[in-house]
Amino acid sequence: MGRYSSIGSLTISHGCKFNCDYCPIPAYNQRTYRHKSGQRMVDEMRQLREKLGIQYFFGTDDNFFNNREPVAKMFETMSRATIAGMPLRKALRWGTEATEFDTWKNRDLLKPARESGLRAIWFGIEDLTATLIKKGQSVNKTAELFALLNKTGICPMPMMMHHDGQPLYSRKGQYGLLNQVRFLRKSGAQNMQVTILTPAVGTRSYEATYEKGLVFDRVGGRPVLEYQFDGNHAVASASSKPWRVQLNLLIAYASYYNPLNLVRAIVRPANRLYMAGVGAQILGMAALCKTAIHSGLWAFRLWRGPITRKLVPPGPKSPLVMVTPGNSQYDGAPREAEEASGELVSRTYTPVSV
Numbered sequence: 434m435g436r437y438s439s440i441g442s443l444t445i446s447h448g449c450k451f452n453c454d455y456c457p458i459p460a461y462n463q464r465t466y467r468h469k470s471g472q473r474m475v476d477e478m479r480q481l482r483e484k485l486g487i488q489y490f491f492g493t494d495d496n497f498f499n500n501r502e503p504v505a506k507m508f509e510t511m512s513r514a515t516i517a518g519m520p521l522r523k524a525l526r527w528g529t530e531a532t533e534f535d536t537w538k539n540r541d542l543l544k545p546a547r548e549s550g551l552r553a554i555w556f557g558i559e560d561l562t563a564t565l566i567k568k569g570q571s572v573n574k575t576a577e578l579f580a581l582l583n584k585t586g587i588c589p590m591p592m593m594m595h596h597d598g599q600p601l602y603s604r605k606g607q608y609g610l611l612n613q614v615r616f617l618r619k620s621g622a623q624n625m626q627v628t629i630l631t632p633a634v635g636t637r638s639y640e641a642t643y644e645k646g647l648v649f650d651r652v653g654g655r656p657v658l659e660y661q662f663d664g665n666h667a668v669a670s671a672s673s674k675p676w677r678v679q680l681n682l683l684i685a686y687a688s689y690y691n692p693l694n695l696v697r698a699i700v701r702p703a704n705r706l707y708m709a710g711v712g713a714q715i716l717g718m719a720a721l722c723k724t725a726i727h728s729g730l731w732a733f734r735l736w737r738g739p740i741t742r743k744l745v746p747p748g749p750k751s752p753l754v755m756v757t758p759g760n761s762q763y764d765g766a767p768r769e770a771e772e773a774s775g776e777l778v779s780r781t782y783t784p785v786s787v
Contacts, residue, residue, distance in 0.1 A: 435486030449496035453566050457635030458495045468503045471510025479516045492529035498539045511549035521550050528553030534569025537578050543585045553588040561613045565596050579621040588623035596630040597671050601681045614685050624713045625689045628664030643746040650743035653734045676735035683728045690717030
């Protein structure tokens with residue numbers, strides 16, 4: 434298991450206070466925030482480390498710093514824990530996802546986070562200028578936070594979202610995709626993810642995207658398949674030249690992962706994490722070769738066309754049955770074990786917009 438799954442995925446918390454129209458998290462979690470205790474995390478990591486040899490973990494959080502109190506307690510517990518006779522922070526490494534807004538608000542917890550073994554945070558920044566969505570992100574705040582993370586020894590890993598209306602490059606400001614990618618690299622980003630805004634089931638914008646005629650049904654006579662709604666394919670766009678959107682994605686990756694930036698990372702180390710950046714450049718360039726072929730072929734099909742669009746979202750493949758109180762064998766199912774453990778806590782919150 435350890436040989437074929439070098440990174441273990443762990444559910445640490447669920448829920449996010451934000452309410453982005455393209456994100457299914459608010460509806461999926463019914464606007465609640467749930468988290469595991471620090472001791473439960475230690476127990477799960479210990480078992481996977483000692484029994485399977487897995488040393489790297491990724492927390493599949495929606496917004497790890499969403500609630501300060503449980504996060505602070507978790508860091509405290511994990512900092513004192515030992516695994517295989519070593520402090521937890523030396524026995525393993527882990528990363529997670531969080532919003533820039535909440536990480537900045539809790540930046541005093543970054544040092545305890547490092548002591549708990551946290552080595553990387555993925556940020557759904559989407560758009561530095563907050564034109565696509567406002568989640569408290571800004572150019573200046575991003576630069577300050579990334580500098581602090583690098584100084585602390587935690588890798589900042591931004592995730593961007595290319596969308597209609599965003600140019601590849603802008604002469605003024607930071608709205609262009611390339612402008613933002615280059616700015617993030619110079620600010621200390623140790624890795625980069627760029628995806629294309631894509632309709633997702635469970636989001637408020639899902640049906641509207643179909644009704645506006647933005648979603649592709651067939652491209653070049655071939656149906657658009659479900660796996661292509663992954664953010665890596667241009668499958669919904671108002672542009673008359675959607676192939677440009679696909680190529681923009683490829684160009685953005687190439688502007689970050691390239692031999693020049695590898696040399697820069699080697700000869701001009703800007704922080705204690707420069708070796709992480711070197712490794713990311715090497716792996717990124719290797720992966721970019723495969724990505725270039727795949728994205729190039731899809732861009733060619735978009736260019737060649739024809740493209741037909743779908744005006745109605747796909748319906749359920751199986752009949753849906755409404756469950757009402759009193760007519761289900763699961764109605765009132767006991768939750769004593771979950772509630773008594775004290776390890777899984779649910780909290781209702783009100784979405785905010787920053």
